[in-house]
Amino acid sequence: MPPRRRSILITGATSGIGRALARIYAAPGFHLALTGRNQERLDAIRTECRESGADVTSASVDVRDRDKMAAWIRSVDDIRPIDLAIASAGITSGLGLGRSREDPEAVRAVFAINLIGVLNSIEPLIERMCARGSGQIAIVGSIAALRGLPYAPAYCAAKAAVHAYAESLRGTLVPQGVTVSLIVPGFVATALNKDMLTPKPLQMSDWRAARIIRRGLDRGASVIPFPRTLYYGAQLLRFLPIRWVDFMLGLAHVDIPETRERAVE
Numbered sequence: 001m002p003p004r005r006r007s008i009l010i011t012g013a014t015s016g017i018g019r020a021l022a023r024i025y026a027a028p029g030f031h032l033a034l035t036g037r038n039q040e041r042l043d044a045i046r047t048e049c050r051e052s053g054a055d056v057t058s059a060s061v062d063v064r065d066r067d068k069m070a071a072w073i074r075s076v077d078d079i080r081p082i083d084l085a086i087a088s089a090g091i092t093s094g095l096g097l098g099r100s101r102e103d104p105e106a107v108r109a110v111f112a113i114n115l116i117g118v119l120n121s122i123e124p125l126i127e128r129m130c131a132r133g134s135g136q137i138a139i140v141g142s143i144a145a146l147r148g149l150p151y152a153p154a155y156c157a158a159k160a161a162v163h164a165y166a167e168s169l170r171g172t173l174v175p176q177g178v179t180v181s182l183i184v185p186g187f188v189a190t191a192l193n194k195d196m197l198t199p200k201p202l203q204m205s206d207w208r209a210a211r212i213i214r215r216g217l218d219r220g221a222s223v224i225p226f227p228r229t230l231y232y233g234a235q236l237l238r239f240l241p242i243r244w245v246d247f248m249l250g251l252a253h254v255d256i257p258e259t260r261e262r263a264v265e
């Protein structure tokens with residue numbers, strides 16, 4: 001039987017989880033709309049996905065550019081109505097040796113990419129999917145959203161906002177036929193966390209993460225957490241006395257490089 005034709009938008013497709021998802025969906029019968037900023041890596045993944053038999057549209061766009069994102073996403077949707085949008089683009093930033101305060105410009109960059117960038121990636125599709133009475137929106141959050149960590153205030157806060165947003169959106173959109181899936185990864189070996197000095201319990205490859213995500217998306221899961229042990233462990237922290245948890249988290253030797261991204265007007 002021929003595969004069901006699907007049109008899939010993936011942000012952050014030039015690296016890590018987004019790129020692994022592009023690879024996993026690249027097959028005949030699929031149309032992939034891929035975006036990221038690095039043109040060379042975008043061209044490379046586009047070629048690779050085409051060689052695997054997918055139709056591919058790509059554009060180098062900064063997720064912070066609301067107008068450009070909306071124009072590109074709508075132009076793709078006009079021709080190949082998108083039935084799955086995955087907002088994966090994101091950065092990390094944090095504290096560590098000799099750095100006990102986040103640079104306000106870095107903080108704003110984290111929020112602009114990890115929160116506003118997600119809105120810019122999915123807002124252009126919400127009304128259209130609702131009008132069609134079908135579609136799926138997937139947002140990449142993080143286990144770091146479940147409990148504020150002393151070494152990554154902006155990252156944890158932006159991801160927590162995205163979690164609450166996805167949860168709220170689900171309540172509104174599901175009755176209109178649109179599925180909302182929140183993806184909650186633990187440690188995945190990608191460029192994002194390669195320079196972080198921290199224990200990375202149960203870290204997995206981007207390929208394995210993409211397989212888990214696809215399985216979850218295929219069954220329309222509301223939340224796709226992995227690895228589950230780490231996810232439930234992090235949930236448990238909420239039930240322990242705050243001072244204990246703060247103390248325990250403070251014992252870990254963690255150094256998360258500060259992002260080089262800065263706020264843009």
Ligand SMILES: NC(=O)c1ccc[n+]([C@@H]2O[C@H](COP(=O)([O-])OP(=O)(O)OC[C@H]3O[C@@H](n4cnc5c(N)ncnc54)[C@H](OP(=O)(O)O)[C@@H]3O)[C@@H](O)[C@H]2O)c1
Pocket residue numbers: 011012013014015016017018035036037038039041061062063064088089090091092113117140141142143184185186187188189190191192193
């Ligand atoms: N890796 C982990 O351990 C982990 C754990 C939990 C959650 N996550 C989340 O998973 C998502 C993907 O991260 P990853 O690990 O795959 O990281 P990654 O390998 O560094 O990939 C990040 C992607 O986001 C894109 N991106 C960053 N800033 C952008 C911007 N301003 N405009 C457009 N695209 C932008 C990058 O594209 P360009 O480089 O081309 O700009 C790249 O394709 C992120 O939301 C991250 O927070 C990751």
